Amino acid sequence: MSTSSTVILGTGAYAPARVMTNGDLTHSVDTSDEWVRSRTGIRERHIAAPGEETSDMGVQAARRALEDAGLQPADIDLLVVATVTPDLIMPAAACIIQHKLGVPTNAACFDLNAACSGFIYALDTACAMLSSGRYKRALVIGVEKLSAIVDWKDRTTCVLFGDGAGAAVVGLSEKPGIGLLGTRLGAFGECVDLLCIPGGGSSAPATPESIARGDHCLKMKGKEVFKLAVRVMDEAARDILEQHHVRADQIALVIPHQANLRIIEAISQYLELPMERFFVNVDRYGNTSAASIPIALDEARRAGRIKPGDLTLLVAFGAGLTYGSALIRW
Numbered sequence: 518m519s520t521s522s523t524v525i526l527g528t529g530a531y532a533p534a535r536v537m538t539n540g541d542l543t544h545s546v547d548t549s550d551e552w553v554r555s556r557t558g559i560r561e562r563h564i565a566a567p568g569e570e571t572s573d574m575g576v577q578a579a580r581r582a583l584e585d586a587g588l589q590p591a592d593i594d595l596l597v598v599a600t601v602t603p604d605l606i607m608p609a610a611a612c613i614i615q616h617k618l619g620v621p622t623n624a625a626c627f628d629l630n631a632a633c634s635g636f637i638y639a640l641d642t643a644c645a646m647l648s649s650g651r652y653k654r655a656l657v658i659g660v661e662k663l664s665a666i667v668d669w670k671d672r673t674t675c676v677l678f679g680d681g682a683g684a685a686v687v688g689l690s691e692k693p694g695i696g697l698l699g700t701r702l703g704a705f706g707e708c709v710d711l712l713c714i715p716g717g718g719s720s721a722p723a724t725p726e727s728i729a730r731g732d733h734c735l736k737m738k739g740k741e742v743f744k745l746a747v748r749v750m751d752e753a754a755r756d757i758l759e760q761h762h763v764r765a766d767q768i769a770l771v772i773p774h775q776a777n778l779r780i781i782e783a784i785s786q787y788l789e790l791p792m793e794r795f796f797v798n799v800d801r802y803g804n805t806s807a808a809s810i811p812i813a814l815d816e817a818r819r820a821g822r823i824k825p826g827d828l829t830l831l832v833a834f835g836a837g838l839t840y841g842s843a844l845i846r847w
């Protein structure tokens with residue numbers, strides 16, 4: 518077991534070129550820009566082009582993260598992809614990305630499904646594997662093509678989601694006290710029904726009837742998810758701060774899962790931290806599930822909002838219902 522720190526060496530993000538505004542959505546469902554903006558803070562989202570796959574977006578974000586880290590695909594020996602929208606149910610998107618990116622065949626490659634908490638779960642997994650001393654450099658990708666699983670006739674969900682990818686290159690450092698200081702992960706498996714895709718899995722293989730019913734599309738009980746999200750994100754944030762004897766006001770920047778501006782504002786109130794300490798880009802991306810935190814992390818770094826020595830808190834919740842928080846010293 519290594520005593521080194523696990524540190525983020527580079528980040529990258531990618532969003533498809535096509536932007537769909539709230540106004541565009543009013544042509545297909547009974548909604549309005551005012552309703553979507555006031556309920557969620559979302560103004561627009563990016564939508565993958567025909568033929569643009571989850572793996573393609575993951576590759577783009579990964580290339581940018583590798584460039585930022587000054588590394589090559591050949592330097593990677595661990596590739597973890599957090600996604601609920603892999604190109605195929607089998608095999609893993611990680612293997613498709615490995616091939617398209619040119620990551621060596623001696624790299625461990627797998628997908629991880631923790632929905633919107635996926636990036637934090639994947640980061641923790643990669644860091645633990647690096648700390649074991651058996652891997653040297655990991656590529657952690659959060660990527661989603663949610664446009665493929667959204668019911669575009671259901672106004673209660675289709676206005677919320679978008680496509681995109683974010684990535685981080687993670688490695689080991691001998692400098693103590695920096696990098697991933699800790700995580701707090703958990704799940705409420707009894708809440709599966711609040712947010713799920715009921716059809717297409719092994720319990721309900723696709724039939725003409727299930728497809729006609731739209732069972733292969735995402736279903737959500739929005740109000741219940743909202744209430745639970747606020748509670749579990751607040752708890753996950755408090756737990757990790759307590760574990761590490763850190764006060765909320767010592768956090769330079771919180772990067773929350775970007776699902777809904779009202780959820781982020783509620784967390785800001787509960788933690789008594791002003792909104793200026795929260796990174797928000799939900800207005801431009803909507804909810805990109807596992808991609809939301811790594812996209813925001815990359816934007817925050819490139820905008821100069823994360824400085825050496827800063828403490829950053831990541832916090833998320835997602836289908837499962839899963840939750841997670843992570844504390845990073847830069």
Ligand code: ACO
Nearest residue numbers: 548552556632633672673676739740742743776777835836
């Ligand atoms: N446009 C116009 N009206 C709408 C729309 C829409 N797009 N969607 C719903 N409405 C209507 C409803 O039909 C309802 O009408 P009614 O009162 O006549 O029945 C009314 O607006 C209010 O609907 P609510 O569901 O009560 O609206 P609410 O204020 O709760 O907001 C929302 C809904 C935005 C979905 C909110 O509940 C939410 O954000 N929940 C959390 C969702 C979330 O974060 N999901 C991500 C999970 S992470 C993951 O793993 C994918």
